[in-house]
Amino acid sequence: MLNVRSALPMTKLTCVTALVLSSMGIAQAADTLSIESWRSDDANIWNDVIIPAFNKSHPDIKVTFAPTPPTEYNSALQAKLKAGSAGDLITCRPFDTSLELYKQGYLANLEGLEGLKDFSDVAKSAWVTDDGKDQFCFPVASVIHGYVYNKEIFEELELTPPKTRAEFFELLDTIKSESRYTPLAMGTADQWEAATMGFQNIGPNYWKGEAGRKALLTGEAKLTDAPYVDTWKELAQWKPYLGRGFEAQKYSDSQNLFTLGRAAIYPAGSWDIQTFNTQADFEFGAFPPPVPKAGDTCYISDHTDMGIGINAGSDNQAAAKVFLNWMASKEFATLYANAVPGFFPLSNAPVELKDPVAQEFMSWRNHCESTIRNSYQILSRGTPNLENQLWNVSAQVINGTMTPEQAAKETQDGLEQWYKPQQ
Amino acid sequence: MHYILRYVMTSSNQHDEKKPFPWHLVFFLGPGLLIYVVFSVYPLLDTLFLSLYDEQNGQSSFVGLQNFITLITDETWSQAFWNALVNNFKFFAIHMLLQNPIGLILAVLLSSPKLRLSSTYRTLIFMPTMLSVVIVGFVWQLLLSPLWGISENFLYDIGLGQYFDAWLGKEGSALITLGFISVWQFVGIPMMLIYATLLNIPDDIIDASVVDGANSFQTFWHIKLPLILPTIAMVSILTFVANFNAFELIYAVKGALAGPNFSTDLMGTFFYRTFFGFQLQQGSASMGAAVATLMFLIILVGVMLFLFFIQRRIQRFQF
Numbered sequence: 001m002l003n004v005r006s007a008l009p010m011t012k013l014t015c016v017t018a019l020v021l022s023s024m025g026i027a028q029a030a031d032t033l034s035i036e037s038w039r040s041d042d043a044n045i046w047n048d049v050i051i052p053a054f055n056k057s058h059p060d061i062k063v064t065f066a067p068t069p070p071t072e073y074n075s076a077l078q079a080k081l082k083a084g085s086a087g088d089l090i091t092c093r094p095f096d097t098s099l100e101l102y103k104q105g106y107l108a109n110l111e112g113l114e115g116l117k118d119f120s121d122v123a124k125s126a127w128v129t130d131d132g133k134d135q136f137c138f139p140v141a142s143v144i145h146g147y148v149y150n151k152e153i154f155e156e157l158e159l160t161p162p163k164t165r166a167e168f169f170e171l172l173d174t175i176k177s178e179s180r181y182t183p184l185a186m187g188t189a190d191q192w193e194a195a196t197m198g199f200q201n202i203g204p205n206y207w208k209g210e211a212g213r214k215a216l217l218t219g220e221a222k223l224t225d226a227p228y229v230d231t232w233k234e235l236a237q238w239k240p241y242l243g244r245g246f247e248a249q250k251y252s253d254s255q256n257l258f259t260l261g262r263a264a265i266y267p268a269g270s271w272d273i274q275t276f277n278t279q280a281d282f283e284f285g286a287f288p289p290p291v292p293k294a295g296d297t298c299y300i301s302d303h304t305d306m307g308i309g310i311n312a313g314s315d316n317q318a319a320a321k322v323f324l325n326w327m328a329s330k331e332f333a334t335l336y337a338n339a340v341p342g343f344f345p346l347s348n349a350p351v352e353l354k355d356p357v358a359q360e361f362m363s364w365r366n367h368c369e370s371t372i373r374n375s376y377q378i379l380s381r382g383t384p385n386l387e388n389q390l391w392n393v394s395a396q397v398i399n400g401t402m403t404p405e406q407a408a409k410e411t412q413d414g415l416e417q418w419y420k421p422q423q
Numbered sequence: 424m425h426y427i428l429r430y431v432m433t434s435s436n437q438h439d440e441k442k443p444f445p446w447h448l449v450f451f452l453g454p455g456l457l458i459y460v461v462f463s464v465y466p467l468l469d470t471l472f473l474s475l476y477d478e479q480n481g482q483s484s485f486v487g488l489q490n491f492i493t494l495i496t497d498e499t500w501s502q503a504f505w506n507a508l509v510n511n512f513k514f515f516a517i518h519m520l521l522q523n524p525i526g527l528i529l530a531v532l533l534s535s536p537k538l539r540l541s542s543t544y545r546t547l548i549f550m551p552t553m554l555s556v557v558i559v560g561f562v563w564q565l566l567l568s569p570l571w572g573i574s575e576n577f578l579y580d581i582g583l584g585q586y587f588d589a590w591l592g593k594e595g596s597a598l599i600t601l602g603f604i605s606v607w608q609f610v611g612i613p614m615m616l617i618y619a620t621l622l623n624i625p626d627d628i629i630d631a632s633v634v635d636g637a638n639s640f641q642t643f644w645h646i647k648l649p650l651i652l653p654t655i656a657m658v659s660i661l662t663f664v665a666n667f668n669a670f671e672l673i674y675a676v677k678g679a680l681a682g683p684n685f686s687t688d689l690m691g692t693f694f695y696r697t698f699f700g701f702q703l704q705q706g707s708a709s710m711g712a713a714v715a716t717l718m719f720l721i722i723l724v725g726v727m728l729f730l731f732f733i734q735r736r737i738q739r740f741q742f
Contacts (some may be wrong), residue, residue: 279581383500
């Protein structure tokens with residue numbers, strides 16, 4: 001009873017408040033945009049470089065960058081969107097987290113946004129609905145996997161970056177037998193490196209990039225097929241080349257091992273470039289995951305990591321679109337890619353990079369086929385969660401507590417439990 | 424509450440007509456009761472209710488005990504659940520076998536009148552308890568690190584170098600190592616509680632036993648131990664509750680995926696992954712509530728068994 005009686009005045013009150021608020025909004029907000037992001041590390045870059053550059057061409061739109069720490073971002077954003085207090089532009093996590101927001105009506109459909117035409121389908125794949133129709137976020141940056149190596153150690157031992165797998169393991173043998181250096185700086189304590197820097201790094205060469213990834217989605221390929229088992233087989237071969245006690249070596253340990261000059265090669269994500277630039281006092285280079293035979297097509301993991309979308313409840317849709325279109329420009333891509341080396345713009349327009357290692361990473365796009373991590377789209381929706389399983393089994397394969405075949409069987413069984421096309 | 428109060432009032436009125444309504448009871452109990460209800464009882468009941476619902480695409484529907492049935496019978500859930508529960512019992516066993524006996528021994532040593540600098544030892548041993556778990560986890564990871572840790576050299580110096588291993592990273596030893604770290608951190612709590620009880624034992628009882636010809640071991644076994652048994656029982660139940668709610672140390676050292684191969688997964692980390700989600704795994708509030716409810720029930724049953732079988736038999740002594 002109480003609720004029914006009080007509901008009516010409440011709605012009136014809300015209407016009035018909403019009216020007052022929105023009229024206030026119109027008065028000033030036509031030119032104020034606020035960006036939600038988890039990249040608190042980049043706050044200076046946005047405030048000092050990117051936003052001033054945008055204001056040069058669009059002085060009438062005021063932009064503020066309002067980041068939340070990465071671990072709190074998802075839940076904080078969800079709460080703000082529910083309460084209607086979220087910013088106008090929303091930095092999008094790839095795949096399901098953002099898809100869920102779109103389904104709940106918090107993100108606007110970006111159909112007809114002019115800037116989108118400069119992006120490939122792979123680049124956009126992280127932020128479309130499953131049927132491929134609705135685009136709800138706009139691709140900003142990707143990260144690329146490969147190996148980073150210590151140039152001084154390579155010179156000392158007279159080594160050159162390997163092209164094929166045979167050369168790669170020969171090189172690891174040389175480092176192991178002829179020097180005190182740890183050949184590969186990676187540990188399995190945090191588990192994710194085994195899956196991300198291991199499995200997803202070398203895997204695309206086995207499952208032929210996008211072709212293999214799509215085949216898993218349609219159910220034509222299984223994780224027990226040769227390409228996947230072989231990927232784990234190669235990972236199992238890494239064990240003797242890792243540092244002593246690698247089972248308890250954490251991500252930061254691996255980074256330190258490399259930047260202190262005690263390890264020759266570091267299975268990397270391109271985001272590591274920033275850390276290495278500040279911490280390593282030697283020159284380092286990068287090479288892509290080696291191919292089976294010289295001349296084979298190479299495939300790289302060029303993973304879409306960050307997008308940006310428009311808050312469906314924002315009063316400044318038009319201004320937000322202007323900003324997104326500007327983000328599609330070469331100007332933004334160049335600014336951003338140079339400010340945060342290791343995060344690569346996804347637009348088709350060529351971009352000049354100043355950082356030599358970042359340049360090396362990006363040059364692989366010219367002669368290799370790009371793909372994204374195969375567990376990210378759709379396949380990690382059910383229970384058991386494929387991504388979590390990949391962390392677990394990949395770490396175990398490297399530790400030697402699980403065979404590649406067992407790893408393949410466990411993940412495939414997991415997938416078959418809930419994913420229709422695989423059943 | 425009014426009814427009860429009125430009843431109290433009327434029944435007391437029979438004896439004394441003038442006794443006023445005990446407003447001071449309401450005044451003193453009210454704030455505590457209110458805080459307890461709002462921040463403890465309500466969330467607990469709400470969690471219990473939440474565990475009976477299922478949330479899909481933002482729509483929640485009543486499913487009865489389905490979440491619990493899934494949790495215990497569905498293979499993908501039950502495996503993780505039983506694994507976490509078994510690990511949790513192992514974790515508890517390590518604490519019962521090490522933390523509490525060591526705490527007891529330390530307390531007895533500290534209460535010895537012959538020991539000099541006892542307050543210094545007491546402070547030093549209690550120190551880790553006051554440190555943040557994150558710091559403890561970080562420090563021990565460094566100490567045990569095969570790359571930069573000092574424990575390997577230390578073992579070589581005492582001739583045990585060949586036994587060194589990456590203990591925190593091996594499936595067989597990770598949970599035990601974490602248990603030891605936790606024991607190291609919290610051993611101060613049983614020590615302090617038992618120490619306080621030991622100090623309360625009147626000297627004349629001890630003196631009498633000495634006069635009767637008991638040696639120090641007999642004094643401990645026949646006089647002190649029976650007198651501190653209630654405290655040991657209380658320490659055990661505190662350990663039980665704390666261990667089955669343990670989460671921070673595992674999360675700080677091994678992350679929410681509690682590797683290798685879930686060998687360090689406890690109910691707390693399992694709950695965290697289920698409720699909040701992890702990486703690409705979306706969290707489920709209702710399933711998480713079901714896990715939380717089971718944790719609550721396990722602790723409740725444990726505490727009730729304790730109260731029923733042990734607490735009732737303990738004799739308390741008044742000096």
